[in-house]
Amino acid sequence: MSLDADQVVERRRLKRRLTLWRVIGVVAVVAALLAGMGRFDLDSGDHVARILVQGIIIDDQDRDKALAAVAKDDHAKALIVKIDSPGGTYVGGEALFETIRQVADKKPVIALMGTTATSAGYMTALAADHILARSSSLTGSIGVIMQTADVTKLLDKVGIKPISVKSAPLKAQPNPLEEFSPAARKATEDVVADYYDMFLDVVEERRKLPRDTVKALADGRVFSGRQALANGLIDAIGAETEARKWLDETHKIAESLPVQDVEVGDDDEPWRKWVDSKIEKVLFSERLSLDGVISLWQPNLW
Structure with missing residues (x-):
């Protein structure tokens, strides 16, 4: 009798253990599915992809990979x-x-300007087949800038004399620790002018505007959305609703098709995105100095 009782107790324990492991297994499967949902969104059916370009634009391999996936x-x-x-x-x-543009080779692309889409932000919009902006959006600021400083007189006052040994006078110019010589200024101006011409080429090609018109608009000024429309820098005033109408009327892509956001980077580490967003401005000045020429409206504010 006691043996039977022991067997019953053991069976109950075994059932409880099996139930526990089954629950753990189900929870693990559900967690894995939830974790993978974001990553495999683009495989869930026909949709319109949407990517957000915000903040300072830098060379970003994760972003480029995400866009390449959209193209495919x-x-x-x-x-x-x-x-x-x-x-x-x-x-x-x-x-x-x-x-x-590589995405646009495969499917329609439309740009929506928010509060600001200036300089490299406007260049981004130029890649689209159709550009929309709010009436009050700020855009334009077509141009480039390279900044430096001459602190040699300040160093003289504190008794510090920088010394450089280099292969040629223009090596490491501009340099805050050396006077900005006429030759160095000329070489730097030539680089900035070349970048500027490249920017003008993009505007001229994508907006189908005469070169003289592009030059007149590309003096660094910003435009409201309404001004940009009047000057041919954008195609229409509107937001996402108007974008969907354009896709429907021009490319027969139904307005009822769902929109899915493009995830950039590793979804397994969302904390990393949060940390990156908090320290972006701290690191930005260093990243700019590595890149050299910038296309940024009001660079001193960022």
């Missing part, structure tokens, strides 16, 4: 690029422009 995804019928950026490095803007 047959379920992504179009791409909406939402821009809220004052610009960034010229290389960053150029890379983003080229990557979006």
Whole structure:
């Protein structure tokens, strides 16, 4: 009798253990599915992809990979690029422009300007097939800038004399620790002028404007959305609703098709995105100095 009782107790324990492990297994499977949902969104059916370009634009491999995936995804019928950026490095803007154009080779791309889409932010919009802005959006600021400082007189006052040994006079110029010589200034101005011409080429080609008109608009000024429309820098005033109407009327992509946001980077480490966003401004000045020429509206404010 006692043996039977022991067996019953043991069986009950075994059932409880099995139930526990089954629950753990179900929870693990559900967690894995939830974790993977964001990563595999683009495989869940026909949709319109949407990517957000905000803050300072730099060369970003994760972003480029995400856009390349959109280009290859047959379920992504179009791409909406939402821009809220004052610009960034010229290389960053150029890379983003080229990557979006690769998407545009496969499917329609439309740009939506938010509060600000200036400098490299405007260059990003130029990659789209159609550009929309709010009436009060700020855009334009077409141009580039390279900044430096001459602190040699300040160092003289505190008794410090910088010494450099270099292979040629223009090596490491401009340099805050050396006087900005006429030759160094000329060489730097030539570089800035070349970047500027490249920017003008993009505007002229994408907006189909005469070169003289582009030069007149590309004096560094910003435009409201209404001014940009009047000057041919954008196509229409509107937001996402108008973007969907354009896709429907021009490319027969139904307004009822769902929108799915493009995830950039590793979804397994969301904390890293949060940390990066907090320290972005701290690191930005260093990243700019590495890139050199920038295309940014009001660089001193960022």
